[in-house]
Amino acid sequence: MTMFKSPARLMAMTALMVLHQGLAMAQMPAQQPDAKTFKLGKLDIVALHDAQFVKPNDGKTFGIDHSPAEVGELLKAAGAPTDAITLSVDALLVKSKNNIVLIDTGVGGALQDSLAKAGVKPGDVNEVLITHSHPDHIGGLVKDGKLAFPNATIRMSDVEWSFAKSNKDVADIVKVIADRVKPFKAGAQVAPGITSVSLKGHTPGHVGYQIKSGKERLFDIGDTVHSSILSLAKPDWAVAFDGDKPEAEHNRAKTLAKLAKDQELIFAPHFPFPGVGHIEKDGDHFKWAPSDKPQ
């Protein structure tokens, strides 16, 4: 497949493999571009598909303190296959009259083709906001060893940028983007109508982005959650991807409770594409209610 020939993509894939060292390798089915659009006040929002990861249900990624049989029960109850956990990798585009803002960039899969589907050229993007510096969120910043979005300022929290610079797994990406990164303090407004929100635990400087236009809101919660089934059924179960597991579990439970109470529209980059919907309370845990707005 041609996508594996690009050095930038190879680099991102390699980084991902290193990140998941000791874990079963993510299988990568064919990556199909997709773009789904909806209005949020005066803004045009586009969910962009990048890749699909399939992790075996082997107790190494989800439910690491629980048996694959227990995980399988939850998957079965949700009507999903019990031998594997599928995660989408998606990004979000926020278009206003004068700004084209991309939130996260995927691993370097189909994102560029998905952008083209949305009628946006890489050079049109003037700001890239990063939730955190894992390769499945910053891998798409670099293409063929160069900046994939040549006119964009790249923004992430100051804590996250320090973390990225100290992480040798993403050193090749950091080297290419360093001159373009403009860090901010978590909580800062980062673009017109877009404010960063600290959501610590998954990585040290992980943030979400609250997008507002008129009375409408959308919250990109980044990797606060991963699986639309397991992260909501068992928010207190450890996930291998989380850097600080107790902090991530605490933050996940707190954030989900608030999102369900406020009935806030969210975007979750690893939920089934397009990843837009609501969190609902379901007994002592939560469930996913996908929105039919994105078309």
Ligand SMILES: [Zn+2]
């Ligand atoms: Zn991720």
